[in-house]
């Protein structure tokens with residue numbers, strides 16, 4: 001759980017403002033949903049979450065559009081394999097965003113975002129090149145078991 005959800009939302013709002021975009025109430029709710037749930041959610045799980053927590057009924061189309069906006073502004077990430085979304089861990093950070101690696105718990109969907117070091121990306125890119133492929137999105141998604149889901 002991120003320490004101060006309101007603080008993070010505020011940061012996100014300032015960030016959007018600086019880019020000439022507006023973090024509207026609905027956009028905020030979706031972002032808050034991802035931050036508060038602290039795990040990967042599909043658009044439909046997010047709709048449920050917003051309904052339960054904010055009493056808001058959002059049509060799937062607008063949720064997808066909101067997610068696109070948030071992704072564009074690097075506030076959320078899309079997990080391509082799981083087709084789910086997570087809040088970026090670095091919303092309130094100043095440093096440049098490295099290429100993320102997502103550790104995804106296959107049991108509870110809790111996600112940890114860590115950075116991949118440059119050497120690993122070079123390796124991946126090299127391996128792809130040797131196979132005749134050009135690395136397009138180096139984002140790495142790994143299926144894991146988190147600490148709380150590991151059998152004792």
Ligand SMILES: [Zn+2]
Pocket residue numbers: 077087088089090097100113
């Ligand atoms: Zn991130």
Ligand SMILES: [Zn+2]
Pocket residue numbers: 089090093094095
């Ligand atoms: Zn950071």
Ligand SMILES: [Zn+2]
Pocket residue numbers: 105106107108109110145146147148149
């Ligand atoms: Zn877990």
